[in-house]
Amino acid sequence: MDKLRDFLKSWPGRILLVLCLSPLALLGVESYFGGSTDPNQIAQVGEASVGLSEYQTAVNSRRSEILEQLDDASLLNEDVLHTQVLKGLIDRTLLEQQAGKLGMTVSDDTINRLLRREQIFQDANGEFSNVQFANFLRQRGMNKEQLFAEFRNQLSLDQLNASIVGTAIYPMKAVNQLIDLQLESRDIWLHRFNWQDYESQVTVTPADIQAYYDANQDKLKSDAMVDLAYIQLSPATIQIDEVTEEELQQQYEAYKQGLAVVDERKLSQILVTGDDAKARADSIKARLDQGESFAALAKKESDDPSGASGGDIGRFNPSVFGSDATAIETALQGLSVGEVTAPIKTNFGYQIFMITEDNGSQIPSMDSMREELTAQAKEYKRQTIYADKVTAINDLAADGFSIEDIAQQENVALKRIEDYRKDNNTSVLSQPSVIKQAFDEFTIQDQAVTSGIEVGLGTVWAQPSNYRPTQTLTLAAATPVITQTLLKQKASALALKDAKQIAANIKTVADIAKQPVDFQALGEVSRQTTLLTDKERSLAFSKQAPEDGVVALASETEIGASVLVGDRIETARQSQLSDNEKAQTAAIIRDNLGQDQLQDYLDYLRLVYKVEINEANMAGAQVQ
Structure with missing residues (x-):
């Protein structure tokens, strides 16, 4: 297949x-x-x-x-x-x-x-x-x-x-004929005559222009155009500050939720409060370092009700600790079961934690994912700011602000396109959705700013002005276009004349080198070749060469005129398609x-x- x-x-x-x-x-x-x-x-x-x-x-x-x-x-x-x-x-x-x-x-x-x-x-x-x-x-x-x-x-x-x-x-006979056509090939020699090389040899008179205008007046129309002022915004252009530890923690929690798992670490704590809390916490930590039992010290020293059960507070739940969660998470990182944190200053007092059980060791630590989480946090922040900015600009446009005022207020670069066309638009904003809104009747009438138009990975807002509708060109306005058209026609006719003279003198491969122009040897080409233009491709296989010679063909083409010299057209003996593939074709x-x-x-x-x-x-x- x-x-x-x-x-x-x-x-x-x-x-x-x-x-x-x-x-x-x-x-x-x-x-x-x-x-x-x-x-x-x-x-x-x-x-x-x-x-x-x-x-x-x-x-x-x-x-x-x-x-x-x-x-x-x-x-x-x-x-x-x-x-x-x-x-x-x-x-x-x-x-x-x-x-x-x-x-x-x-x-x-x-x-x-x-x-x-x-x-x-x-x-x-x-x-x-x-x-x-x-x-x-x-x-x-x-x-x-x-x-x-x-x-x-x-x-x-x-x-x-x-x-x-x-x-x-x-x-099927016709199918086979079509398949044979695409299997045809021949050696080609090519010379192109550019019409611009003959431009100085031709003249266009006022009478020529008038005659062309009279015959083609219905086709000589101006394009509908506006002058377009616009602003463009994309997430990539949004500048953001460095992310905070809290934002990293949010991304880490979102990552864990995406894995459909929870923090499986179980903790015990000792909480000390009062004016001497810092000194007491340091003393307890020293005793723990000397090997005293955490559970025994919790029962004796902790000011939290959990002390009665040896300080057991179950699974670690960041939401319980509020704004202290990040500090506690940081202190717990890297600790194994049985290891103890240093005293942590929290809103409750000074707390010391010990990991008593950890069934979640398969989850990477936040620190090991810091680079990835930082990138995610930045992107989340960027997308949030972008969405807020899009909403703000849409609100300003709906309130009747001009594109200049919006650009200044939102600190976005204002860009302009003069002669923005409804048809044959090749500008940077040639998307149909932009053209449709730029030439909307009410938008033009009110010279309003469009609502946000999604373009690629960003959003565009545009304000049209100076609308010029389609209308028949005057002779004066059409003269430059007509002049160029007639120059090309007359110059191409001269180019074709020379091309035909060259083609008439070529009967064999040896004749190619005797001509006053250089030919490019393209080698063996097929109907699918990209070395020839569309007109040249149709010309290249239009006539078979004699058994002992070549055929030289001349024709007007997109660039002026071309001479193509070809040897015998050959067809591959065996089709590349199986009988089943031919039937499907x-x-x-x-x-x-x-x-x-x-x-x-x-x-x-x-x-x-x-x-x-x-x-x-x-x-x-x-x-x-």
Whole structure:
């Protein structure tokens, strides 16, 4: 299958796999269980309609699918999304009506048999369960008749679809011919004539410009543009202070919680209070160091009720010690069972602890994880500050502050893009979501700051000004564009003339070196080569060379003109694909042809059933 995948990535393979929005994308099983018809119509299709709620549900579902595949949500083009979803819903409605008109239906017995096979309705023994079936209907607010009607409609739709898509024919002979094309190769010699080299030899007169303008005036339009001021914020730009021990402790506790374990150390303590607490604690610690029993000293010296039981306080729980937890945790680090801490000054007095049991030795100590915890604490702090800053900027934008005021108040760099285009946008903010908000009618009208737009790993806020709508260019405004276009056309014509003269003089490989221009020897190339431009690639295999010579071909190309010299076209004797892979390739081709047939059939149905779109409801749904 690797060879099949490689083929499908090749030049003919890509031709076969042109992606299109198929109405089948909206013919899924989830449609069996849709709700009632929405009285607010998006479109009237014959005698049926597409409801507002149905449309919004489909948009949300499709958006979620796309966003799962995108790393940057700002790359989603909402206008295209809404257009494609509406087309899919209309296509489905057209097919549903046609299926009904053709009498395509399914009996109750067939539906019963299919439903009994559905796993969702089966019990633990794989048998159909009336209880589960009833629960399913109750959860969806449907009765059996409604479910059968939806199921029958879907199956009828599937029948009609299969009768169109499944009838596409593409013989294996044609498949083999396509495969042979991508196996073709030949030696190529190339020389390119750049049109700029001929620019000084041509002139463009006012009459030429006027004639071009008169013939192409409808195409000579300015781009819709604004001047854009914007600020951009990302977590990476947030500066943070050093993290505290308390913040490290929080990350450590979160780490332990993530492991679903608790601190298994059991402790005993001796607490001493009063004015002489420090001196008493030091004396007790000295006696412990000399080998006296911790439990005995706790009973005799501790001012805490736990002293009666030898100081036992159970498992270590940081929350019990409040602000003293970090100091105690630090003192306990590295201690083994039976070892004692130095006296610790806490809010209770002076405390001495001994670890009596430790069943949590598998948990790394906080000190051993300090570097990792520090990085996590910094990132948590950075993300928190970033989220707070995004909220603050959004609030300022909603309150009507200008982008300049927001940038100054939040200490964020203000950036500008002049002539920010609605179409053919190649700026640093070319994402569809940014363009959509920058050219929003109300944003332009109020010259308001947009809400935060998520772009990659950050957020952008923009304020458009000086809006210039699309309009037909005047002759004066169009003259520079026309002049450049005509210069290239005339210069390319001269380049092509020279290219043809060179090509006419080449009959053999030896003739290549006799020409007044240098040729680049590309060696053996195939139709998938990246050494040639698109036009050159199509030219390179357009004509076979004679048995004892080469063929020289000249053509106008993207850069001016090119001469390609090729020897005999050879085809690999044996296909790289197995018979099974060829059959799968044929199936892919037939499916694509079937989809084309389906689109043709839908175009026909649009002539049969009147389709009217409610533009007002459509516009309202798109802004939600």
